[in-house]
Amino acid sequence: xxxxxxxxxxxxxxxxxxxxxxxxxxxxxxxxxxxxxxxxxxxxxxxxxxxxxxxxxxxxxxxxxxxxxxxxxxxxxxxxxxxxxxxxxxxxxxxxxxxxxxxx
Numbered sequence: 001x002x003x004x005x006x007x008x009x010x011x012x013x014x015x016x017x018x019x020x021x022x023x024x025x026x027x028x029x030x031x032x033x034x035x036x037x038x039x040x041x042x043x044x045x046x047x048x049x050x051x052x053x054x055x056x057x058x059x060x061x062x063x064x065x066x067x068x069x070x071x072x073x074x075x076x077x078x079x080x081x082x083x084x085x086x087x088x089x090x091x092x093x094x095x096x097x098x099x100x101x102x103x104x
Contacts, residue, residue, distance in 0.1 A: 008100040009041075014066045015096035022073055025101070029079065032103055040083040041074075042102040043067050049090045056090065063097035064088055070099045 010028045012021045032039050045067035047059035067086055075081050085104065 006102050008044075009103050010101040012066075012070060012099045012101075013096055014063070014098065021070070022077075025070065025073060026077055028101070029074065029077070036103075040085070040104040041079075042104050043071055043074075043084055043086045044100045044102065045086070045088045046094055046098040046100055047088070047090045048094050048096065049092045059097055060088060060090060063099070066097055067099045070101070 009032060010021075010025055012019060012025070029041070032041075045060070045063035047056065047063035049056050051059075067088070071081075071084055071086055074084060
């Protein structure tokens with residue numbers, strides 16, 4: 001959950017190579033669009049803060065690349081880029097990089 005109280009629609013954990021997420025992402029976004037055809041989404045790259053400055057910076061960079069990959073997947077699915085906002089965050093409570101998708 002975000003500090004603003006929102007719960008993510010989808011959480012994709014990039015805790016191993018070649019994470020398969022497209023079908024679950026497509027299903028969740030399709031359902032959100034059925035409920036609200038004009039919906040927009042916030043895509044947040046979340047990285048762990050453990051391990052000191054160097055590892056945290058590397059994790060943040062990797063999380064950002066993963067979020068950009070998810071963003072490309074969404075636009076490939078037909079979602080207009082102007083309905084997506086990309087941001088980054090870090091958290092002491094995550095063990096691996098995550099991409100969280102929120103309904104805006």
